[in-house]
Amino acid sequence: MxxxxxxxxxxxxxxxxxxxxxxxxxxxxxxxxxxxxxxxxxxxxxxxxxxxxxxxxxxxxxxxxxxxxxxxxxxxxxxxxxxxxxxxxxxxxxxxxxxxxxxxxxxxxxxxxxxxxxxxxxxxxxxxxxxxxxxxxxxxxPVKPENIPGIEHTITSREMFHLPEFPKRFAVLGGGYIGVEFAGIMNGLGAEVTEIIRREKILRGFDEDIRTDIQAGMTEHGVNFLTNTEIEKIEKTDEGLKLTLTGDNESLVVDTILCATGRKxxxxxxxxxxxxxxxxxxxxxxxxxxxxxxxxxxxxxxxxxxxxxxxxxxxxxxxxxxxxxxFGHIPRYISHKGVPSAVFAQPEGATVGMTEKEAIADFGEDRVKVYRGRFRPMFHSLTGANEKVMVKLVVEKTTDRVLGVHMVGKDAAEIIQGMAIAVNMGATKKDFDATIGIHPSTSEEFVTLR
The missing domain is CATH 3.50.50.60 (FAD/NAD(P)-binding domain)
Structure with missing residues (x-):
């Protein structure tokens, strides 16, 4: 035919x-x-x-x-x-x-x-x-939850780039990477930002240290988190959009609500x-x-x-x-393992390979060794800002292989991209230790962790 x-x-x-x-x-x-x-x-x-x-x-x-x-x-x-x-x-x-x-x-x-x-x-x-x-x-x-009265008053990431006016009071529903990134953006641009999440921490599925450190850093920058909280209803009022929240939380009035509860x-x-x-x-x-x-x-x-x-x-x-x-008759398919990713939050986070929890589930706690460092980056030694960097290696003890690399801090995505090559080539902790670092830099901490 x-x-x-x-x-x-x-x-x-x-x-x-x-x-x-x-x-x-x-x-x-x-x-x-x-x-x-x-x-x-x-x-x-x-x-x-x-x-x-x-x-x-x-x-x-x-x-x-x-x-x-x-x-x-x-x-x-x-x-x-x-x-x-x-x-x-x-x-x-x-x-x-x-x-x-x-x-x-x-x-x-x-x-x-x-x-x-x-x-x-x-x-x-x-x-x-x-x-x-x-x-x-x-x-x-983007999809919105259907069980919240007034959810039609929210916007999704599709509309974020064309808001006619800057919202001075901004709420984010959802703790995934999209919500986290836009919370950081609007906070940095001067809005009063509240992020509402159903759990205790943002970024479900990421390594626990990444979740903890990004959330702590965002809080330090002025983002207000309402954890273990859900929205019961949203009403349009003369003062703005009124959110009625679960638990002991008082109602919240904002100019714009970003619904970042997932994509399908x-x-x-x-x-x-x-x-x-x-x-x-x-x-x-x-x-x-x-x-x-x-x-x-x-x-x-x-x-x-x-x-x-x-x-x-x-x-x-x-x-x-x-x-x-x-069409090229070169049969191949893509592995979805060992793919690096980043969250352009403030502070930034990036990761490749297994989380600590995944490694323990696969190999058992006795066979997993974690190397972790937290420190103030050199840039902030003169600014007085309470900024921290987190670097982390997840290692399998028997083979000494590095299973995962995780970072929170400036340029995390740029640094982890290079680390992804090492992880996917099967680099060991000894390989990291034998590599001389670039001094002074944040990335050198990955080859000096003990």
Whole structure:
């Protein structure tokens, strides 16, 4: 049977872009369907604009820090509308860059919402498109809890980058990395920030020392945490949005509430009519094998819509591995172990490998050795700020292998990226000890831990 394309990709985010360009490089005729800006969540309303806002928010601390080094005090002012404008300009620039890269690769961009008609046919507007192979890469979307009256008055991370006015009183519902990062951003920009979490600590799933130290650092910076707390209802009043809270907490009135309680593939999958294609959905995500194949042998899925490991570089790697396997005839798949990640909180945290708890669960407490250090970074020796850095190695005693590396502090992500190479190569504690450090630096502490 003859098809319009060798490959049709649904979704021009990180995974879809990477897969389409790689498949085209092997000579495949490729088209990609997108109903939004090109670039996906990361570029449009995720890691890129958010990191720019993180940068913006750190300047407020630097004005204070500079005084300790002999600079005179200043009274800076901040223009929220300018920040929103310049961040949006950069997002639009990147959108155009990705469009041009598709053109250069020979990939056709089709604007519109793709819906399956049958396993080989996708309807986009008034056009029906057939393809031999189809890749689904539509990502995920924020979801709100349905059991809170007034939850419609909250916003999600999608709207954070386009708020018309700067909220002087800001509340965050949720203790995941998105909520933690935006709490730090808004606090740094001058808002009064309250973060409401159901548990005792933020960042569930991260190493306990990362959770503890980031939360302590954020508290030191002025973020107010309401722990073991839930929202009973939200009301719109003349004074602002009123939150009625559980327990002995008094009601809270704020200007804006960010609902950061999680992201799911389902909102992105529902419009696709996957039943028409016979693609299995399991636990609200597309069910795939390790090589990203779905229940239909010619349909694949990568990235957040599979809900495996929801990180931009992972989606890119999965997309390229799919193209290499199917069109390059170089079979391979991506391991989701040993993937480094970071939380661009204030203070920043980063991690690779096993947490202490995971290592003990796998090897037993007697076989796990933890090396940990906490100290004031040299930068703050003159600022007077109560800042701390935490560095940590999790080691398996029998083999001396480093199972996990964790850090909280400035440039944690930059440092852990290099550590990830060592962890994935199977480096031992002796290898770390035999490495001479760069002095004076924070990173040298990893090779001097005893």
């Amino acid at each position: 003859s098809y319009d394309y060798d490959l049709l990709v649904i979704g021009a985010g990180s995974g879809g872009l990477a897969a389409s360009k790689r498949a085209a490089s092997y000579g495949a005729k490729v088209a990609i369907v997108e109903n939004d800006l090109v670039g996906g969540t990361c570029v449009i309303r995720g890691c890129v604009p958010k990191k720019l806002m993180v940068y913006a928010s750190t300047f407020s601390h630097l004005y204070d820090d500079a005084v300790g080094y002999g600079w005179s005090e200043v009274k800076p002012s901040f223009d929220w509308k300018k920040l929103v404008e310049v961040v949006d300009n950069e997002v639009m620039r990147l959108n155009q860059v990705h469009i041009k890269l598709l053109e250069k690769a020979g990939v056709e961009l089709i604007k519109g919402l793709g819906r399956f008609v049958d396993p080989h046919t996708v309807d986009v507007g008034d056009r029906q498109i057939t393809a031999d192979k189809i890749l689904i890469a539509v990502g995920g979307a 593939p389902k909102p992105q999958l529902d419009p696709l009519n996957l039943d028409n294609a016979g693609v299995e959905v399991r636990d609200e995500a597309i069910a795939v094998t390790e090589d990203s194949a779905t229940s239909q042998p010619h349909i694949y899925a990568v990235g957040d819509c599979t809900d495996r490991l929801n990180l931009t570089p992972v989606a890119i790697a999965e997309g390229r591995a799919f193209a290499d396997t199917v």
